[in-house]
Amino acid sequence: MTESKRKNKPAQDAVGIANRLHSAAIHLLRRLRVRDLASGIGPAQLSALSVLVFGGPRSLGELAEAEQVRPPTMSRIVGGMERAGLARRRTTEDKRRIRLEATAKGTKILHEGRKRRVESLALALESLTEPEIKRLSELAELLEQVLSKL
């Protein structure tokens, strides 16, 4: 994959890029997952918690959608988060709905975990040159943009 161009067709390149991005994402998360285990909280709970912390309180259905899982799955994840004291259920005017919010403990743990998780990646980034870092920053943004179209 040392990237000599045989074809300039963007469509062709898109598949190659997609493959590389996919592969890179898998490897990235697998490495970082190891660090997550230190928090003693599973990845699904951690990810759901981050939605509550950074995105604010919301209903179970909304959280399920944000996390791309089915409601029963989210129901269990939330159960675990509650047991661990990371989040709580609140009743709402519409009594079918619940309002989920992060506890202070959940918020604290998330921030600590996120920091720990990301710090090894940040360290690796620092071995790059300034312009490379800058480019990587721009491209991270581009990636999120692409994902929003997925």
Add this chain to the structure above:
Amino acid sequence: MTESKRKNKPAQDAVGIANRLHSAAIHLLRRLRVRDLASGIGPAQLSALSVLVFGGPRSLGELAEAEQVRPPTMSRIVGGMERAGLARRRTTEDKRRIRLEATAKGTKILHEGRKRRVESLALALESLTEPEIKRLSELAELLEQVLSKL
């Protein structure tokens, strides 16, 4: 998180970029995972299978290390792969060891799955402009480079 810079210290930026990359990777895989389900094979099996297909046969311990899981976990994953006809165990000279290899069926399914999985991403990429695609290609490369330092 709209990221105005209070500090220009690259170390600070690296954390921000690392966070965004981490987040993007999570979202990317979560979206693509949906497509993987079509194959009827779980993500761990799919990932292990890809090691066998693209990296060639190897022992259970080696596969476990490549996949960053413990041997008992890999033992189960392989069990599932065998039941599904995706891989097989072969005896070796050292009778403690086993040699794992992908079956023809496993190889075929992996290639099909990979294609299907990546094609929606490729489609999203095509909605970008030429220079954006080019930049994203650089990201993939740079990202792999960073990962190799992780």
Add this chain to the structure above:
DNA sequence: ATAAATTAGTTAGTATAGCTAACTATATTT
């Protein structure tokens, strides 16, 4: 040459995380 230690994998038991189907309770529509 045997005993001890190491190595490779499996088995057992537990927890999390995903699904569908079926249920309860509340709200909305007819």
Add this chain to the structure above:
DNA sequence: AAATATAGTTAGCTATACTAACTAATTTAT
């Protein structure tokens, strides 16, 4: 008032992750 729709939960299945404890084979040490 009855029917329908919506929000969550419960039940039951599977996959994936762990540690601890086991078996079998090989290697090392006595």
